Amino acid sequence: MGNLRCGIEIHVQLLTKSKIFCSCPTSGSEEPNSRTCEICTGFPGSKPVLNKEALHQAIKVALALNCKIAKTTFFSRKSYFYPDLPKSFQITQYEVPIGSKGKFENIGITRLHLEEDPGALIHKGATCLIDYNRSGIPLIEIVTEPDFKSPNEVRLFLRKLITILSYLNVYSKKNEATMKADANISTTGERVEIKNVTGLKEIEKALEYEAVRQEKEPAKVKETRRWDSEKGSTSLMRTKESEEDYGFITEPDLPKIEISRELVSLIKSEIPELSLDKTSRFQKDYKLKKEDAEILSSEKKLADIFEEVAKKINPDLAAKWLVRDLIKILHYNKTTIDELNLDTKHVTELLDLFQQNKITDNTVKEVLIQLIKKPFSPREYIEKNKLLIVSESKDLEKICKDVIKENSTAAEDYKKGNEKSIHFLTGQVMRKTKGTADPKIVEKILKKLIK
Amino acid sequence: MIIQHYLKDVKKGNISIKKTVKSILREAKTLNRKYNCFNVISEDLALELSEAQERNSKGRLAGLPISIKDCICVKNVESRAGSLILKDYKPPFNATIIQKLIDEGAIIIGKTSQDEFGFGGFSTNTDNIPKNPFDLDTSCGGSSGGSACFTQLTKNPHASISESTGGSIANPSSFCGVASLTPTYGLVSRYGLIDYANSLDKIGVMTKTTQEINPILDIIAGKDEKDSTSLSIKRNSDNKVKKIAIIKEAFEIENKEIKDLILSNIKDYDVISLPLNKKYSIPTYYIIAMSEASTNLAKYCGLRYGATLPLKGNFDTFFSKVRSEYFQKESKRRIILGTFARMSGFRDAYYLKAMKVRTLLINEYKKAFKKYDILISPTMPILPPKFSEINKLTPLQNYQMDALTVGPNLAGLPHTSVPTGFIGKFPVGTMLISNHLDEEKLLNFGEQIENRD
């Protein structure tokens, strides 16, 4: 696949409260057509009014992808007939996109523009119903240069893109499954466009299929193909000669948009430190390993928890627990950090006890599992459940004496030189202390008592 | 009785609103049988509104009967823009100006007949063709034909709200002998106006005399958050007219009688030439208007509202069937031409070029207004034609009839058509054009030259 070249076009729903051209909410009731009005259903005489929040979010993403921001831009009508498109044209941007000529992860960003989402078709047996709740939700379309050299590169790029979008707070990871993409891909033949692939995994699958297919049958003319996710293959939609013509005209109901320098710098100032910068800062400031720093900065919430915890806890220790154990527990519970209701104070409290050698590794893990289910004070929980390490106290000595008494044969065996017996006795003590004792200390006490 | 006197009498309690409304409804029904000036007479709404006003009359237009061009949405009253594809469509919301009028106590009496979606200059491209008040075999002009017709015929206090894209207010008001104002583009909200060509559409006013326009304009003008193209600046209050000029090319028309009548009515004028407008305004107007119209009409496909057919076959076939069945011939022509003008390969040569030429035409006017307050032209180059004559016109000859009105419409300039006397039994209108937002100058000067026989 040495000759593979690929560019993608991604459609991402923004996270505004209301739709792009009307005041209907973007989320809420799922009852079909309950979040609609005369504007997002295209009734005669209704007119669009641009939601400034959508514009600002689009500018924010364009800036984060290092795009040039247009000084003046405007909307256009893209005409085509489809039942989910209420006005039979989509309000989008054509000549002058909000952002252009950007670069992200070494991939050129051709353009970034703002547009409206159409409604959704719901197929029910022989009939088809239309739900316009989605109609008018703001979308950004990001178009890349054909800079990708493998489907895997596309996947990594999209992962990083999603991270950035969540950092900017313009995107919900819940939408990952609905992320739509088109792709241009060519190997040795002409360029082939794959339309309407939904979901991150599907995008990679479609590209991989197409890369292999084109190696065997290079395209002789430019063509557009459809991805069938059930069959896992693409099929021909049309060739270049029958390309669609959208008859773009300027949207006459929306005036030109002037994007002032002041607005751009204001939006710039709202952009939080992004993951790449965070990774290098974590390596520098906290002396973390690169892999740990990367994982921590892949999720803004995780990075924030880490920094808060690291104020009191040794950064290495904090990183170890967050990167290794917290993430493992989250995976096991099939939940994400975004959905998590975790109080940083509680994590700090827990790790602080560990740092002071008051609890064991096992206890930290156990409490962490509980903490992701509901918030509580780890200190109180540990005290109540007697999970503090039983130190070199009389208590521990007493337990050891009891164990020797109960297992006199094993004690005798040790005296005779059977080293294994001491491990057995230690295990019995650990069981009685519910794992709160330090096994090394237990061993020491046992040896002393038996002699 | 002029509107201002009626409103005063209502305030004093000298006149019963209900009586006036009942009288105008009766009159409308009678006239409609003969002249087809209404698509709908909204008797229930009118009575309901007059009932409320009779009990507690308030607002600056308390009790004034107003007719509305069919293309402006009135909640729960059939609003179909003269088209069968919107038959029985009752909007779930009021246009912004309708709400404003109702809030000020106006009484909505019905929807006036028009060319389908405003496509025409004679109100003949529709199923309900209005007839000229002075001759039943003759056109009212268009596309706001019904509004002009009823404004001329009624004996009651009344104003009509109409709409112009390329001359649809001035043209019929000239052919029917009434006064009208087409305001600056953006002065009046278009929210709730069923679009013809959004960058050109303007809602305006028709009354019997020029002096009656202002009270209505005062209500409907103003910024509307629901229409992003509505202007937040107010119109100029200065109404002094110092210098006027006649447009040279506009008086190069064949009909000498029209020319002479208009010139005999004005004095102390200069002559100005607007050669670009003469040459390019018609093609520029038709390319832009049709391009926009063809996108606006795409939403009518039998799916969400208006006329429909039994669902059969795939959606493409279904949409085509509905559209073939219910659009009139002229709408089909404009959809095809407009779609062609914006297709890739032709877009540069037609749509984009027209957009550029439009700027040149605006600049030509702007230059003229540095020197003159008002530019003068006949409203129409001909007297109202008979229906039999209209039938013989080719589409191109038909479009040429807009020669004098498309210029100010393309440039978004305010213009009035002022009744200027008669030739034979037919009225003639003088068109006055001013700079953007100089409506006060137009209305002031219009009153001065208006023929009041």
Ligand SMILES: [Zn+2]
């Ligand atoms: Zn809506």
